[in-house]
Amino acid sequence: MADPSSDGAEVFGNTFHGPTAFQAGDHNTQNIQHTHHHTALTPPPSPLDATADELARVIGAQWQEEAGLRQLLEPAPLPVRWRVSERKVAGRVVGATAEGAARARFGPLPGVPPATRARLRDGGGLPELHAVYGGLASGRLLLVGPPAAGKTATAVLLLLDALAHRAAQTAPADRARVPVPVLLSLDGWDPAHDTATDWAADRLTREYTLFHGRGGGARARQLLEQGRISLFLDGLDEVTGRLRGAMVSALETAPFRLVLVSRAREAVLTAKKARLGGALALEIQPVRPADAAGYLSNRLPAAPSAAWQTVTERLRTGDPAHPLATALASPLAIALLRDVYPDDGPVDELLDSVRFPSPAAVENHLLDHAVVAAYTPRPGHPRPRYSPETAERTLRHIARRLARDGSRDLRWWHIPGWTGQRPRMIAVWIVSTVVCGLPSTLLALRLEPSLVITVLGPLSMIGAGWGVALRLAKLSVPQPLASAGWRDIFTRETVTAGLVQWLSIGTALFWLVSLLPGFDHPPLWFWYLVTLPLGYSGVMVAGRGYEIVAYAPFLSVGAGRAYGRKRESDTSPSVVDSRSVGPRDVWRHHIGLRLFLGLLTGCALALYGGPMLAWNQTPLTGAVFALSAVLWTGATSGLAGNLAVATALAAVQLHHEEGTPVRLMHFLEDARRRNLLRATGPVYQFRHVRLQERLAADRPT
Structure with missing residues (x-):
């Protein structure tokens, strides 16, 4: 057999290191060379x-x-x-x-x-x-x-x-x-x-x-x-x-x-x-000037403006070493040129070799105008929700922050770390103390109307509010993203275990209390009601919801390690809807499902004492206790422990400090649709690295 390396048709520049002769996978055809023919192994049908x-x-x-x-x-x-x-x-x-x-x-x-x-x-x-x-x-x-x-x-x-x-x-x-x-x-x-x-x-x-x-x-x-x-x-x-x-x-x-x-x-x-x-x-390979001219001409009206005609004609017949022609060898520059200059724009100004003496000068000019062009109102297009000034200010702040972190990935759950945590903590402290503390203070005074309770009650509520603020402060540093959906939390195994735990404990307590003499025995349904939270906590602790109940009194026992030992293939039923998951989907999961589960945790805690107080005291006392439990636990587990909520609060703070939009996540998605950002899994990135670098610069150069 002739040495293939001596074949004149060989393309040079590559040196082979490593194996090529092995079969990998059921659907990779193994071609075995014989004297006159090849034999192919046809894969059998697969359930996949x-x-x-x-x-x-x-x-x-x-x-x-x-x-x-x-x-x-x-x-x-x-x-x-x-x-x-x-x-x-x-x-x-x-x-x-x-x-x-x-x-x-x-x-x-x-x-x-x-x-x-x-x-x-x-x-x-x-x-x-x-x-x-x-x-x-x-x-x-x-x-x-x-x-x-x-x-x-x-x-x-x-x-x-x-x-x-x-x-x-x-x-x-x-x-x-x-x-x-x-x-x-x-x-x-x-x-x-x-x-x-x-x-x-x-x-x-x-x-x-x-x-x-x-x-x-x-x-x-x-x-x-x-x-x-x-x-x-x-x-x-x-x-x-x-x-x-x-x-x-x-x-x-x-x-x-x-x-x-x-x-x-x-x-x-x-x-x-x-x-x-x-x-x-x-x-x-670099884009040829004629290809760039043809591509740009395809997006122009049948009768283009004189400025565009001049540019496209110069690209077809002019000097290929001209700064504009050299700059447009890059698809990035072509895309920017298309976006920056409308059909009637003065695009022929780029032919001025005095203003733009080099390809870098052309590209920098286009980069500097990319954001303004994306947010400038144009006929036939929806009016942008953000002004060009706001958009550029926001994207510059983001680019500088990413440059400081040495990253291209904009992880929205890291945004709380972009601002000082103290203003958010003080705001959450005040709101939680007032909103959550008032019902709790009234309940304490109703149960024990004394001077000590009058003094210690408000002080305790202030301390509890500070505890909620401390919970929020933990999200001011980069966090791992917990993105499990409801199917990952309420699995067949965890729900079954929770039901067994609920029914067994409820029944056991009923029989245990029935043996106590001189006790007003509630009916069986009452015990199943007050022990229902034990079933809920069992589900959450055993699955991916353990972080939600981790700060709820009586509900967090054993939370935090059970799920990590479970194999993913054993936990959740299959899903019907199939789609790619982007940053907005993950955001909606946290702001919706995990917030709801946090409030549901508060409801579970309310069932511990509410019915008992209603049975032995008054229905109003039980209702006030239930309300206090929902507010405090919901604030701790659903609000202060929610990455999406922390990000939303940080966005409000950034709005006052840097002038960025209040609805920062909405702005990021809008910037993606305007071809300035792209989504890669749950993170955003700038569409072009050069655009990020240009925006991150202290001043244009």
Whole structure:
């Protein structure tokens, strides 16, 4: 057999390190080369087919919406061009294509020819990129390029093409061989503690409700292990260098197809420590001036303004080294130009080489006007709810805060740490003392109308109010996000245990009290009523609701550790609705469900003493006690212990200190829809790193 390295069609720049000849997953075709033919192992039907199809539907809806917000699809996508990278970031191309090798890690997808060195020689566009993705024997693809080269946008378009190819497979067996592409960011993964499969399965269970509930994590793991999911991993360049190398090493044996997105510089630095075996590195090419002109012309009216005609014509026929043409080699600059200048805007001012002597000057000008343009009223569009000044002031504050933290991720549950906690504590102290303390003081005076109670009662209420404020203060430092839904709290096992505990204790107390002589015995239903909170607390303590009851008297015994020892696959029933989970969904969960459960905890505590006081004293006394219990416990467990409430209070404080909107979460979602932010799981990020850096600067340069 001839040495493949001597083939003149070889594309240089990649050196192979690592295995390519092993079979991974039930749906990865093992191609065994014989003298005259190949034998393919056809996977049997799998019960995971319906789950994979539903995941494909959810992923498609998610990224179609995201691509629409980014304006990647209409009126037509910006042409994407790529070539095999000559940087030292991956192995030799022959290692990725497995030409001449006995085995390949992955067989080509149905309807996709094998990727070969000859097909890769001249590079290509999006259709050819999908052919490489689907036909690459190693299943390892690196997309690299300089900052703002459109790497993530390319990955999104490739993902949509992969979904379209999967949907085009009419035969179930063929569709089962096409993995569902899932785009994830690499933040939060520590390869020292979790394998790539473990981490990805956990992310899937947190970000897609399809995998919530009983067996969700197990189904996600099966899809990954069988190669039914391919991962598009973004943000390799945003983690530390040491961690990047560990991630690449951990991805070496992942049993699924991979598309890894990174800046070229960071990819080269990572490759010096660890290389992804069998990977093929493709570099996104700069946008050609003619392509930029065509893309911009497609969004203009049939008779564009003279300014736009001048710019597009100059891009087609002018000097390609002109600062504007050079700046528009970046998809970021093209997107900003499209957003900043309306159809009748003075876009031709960018041709002035005196005002804009360099591509950096053009890009900085566009970045400086991006926020104002997004919030400037335009005919035919809804009027923005926020003024350009408010929007820019808010986004600058956020960008500076993220720069101070050294992060790109805006975790809304960390916002309480952006302001001083003292004003919030004082406000909560006063409100809780007045609102919650008044009924409690009246109750104490009703039970024991003495001078001591008159003095000590208000003092006790002031101290209790301070305790609520201290509970709120604990949320002023970065917190882990507790995002369990009601299906994770009220599971079949915990509800059954709570019912057994309630009925057994209620019955036992009834018989125990009935043996006491000279006691006014309440009926059996009364004991079941007053012991009902024990069943509720049993449910909460044993599941993910333990943090809610942790500060409730008599309800928090044993809280905090039981759930951690339970396996996720044993806890919750499957869900019917399936969707991707974004920051707003997590916010609504906390502001709604967890707040409701906190108030419900107060109701449970009220049942401890309210009926007893009503039976032995007066109904009014029992009612006042119940009201006090609901207020105090609800304030402690539902309000002061709620991350969403703490964030809302911090937003009010930021409004007075920095001039940001009171409804900060609403503003963040609005900024996402205006293409300034993007959602990555439960966190927000600036759409463009350069925009975040520009906004974080003390003054424009």
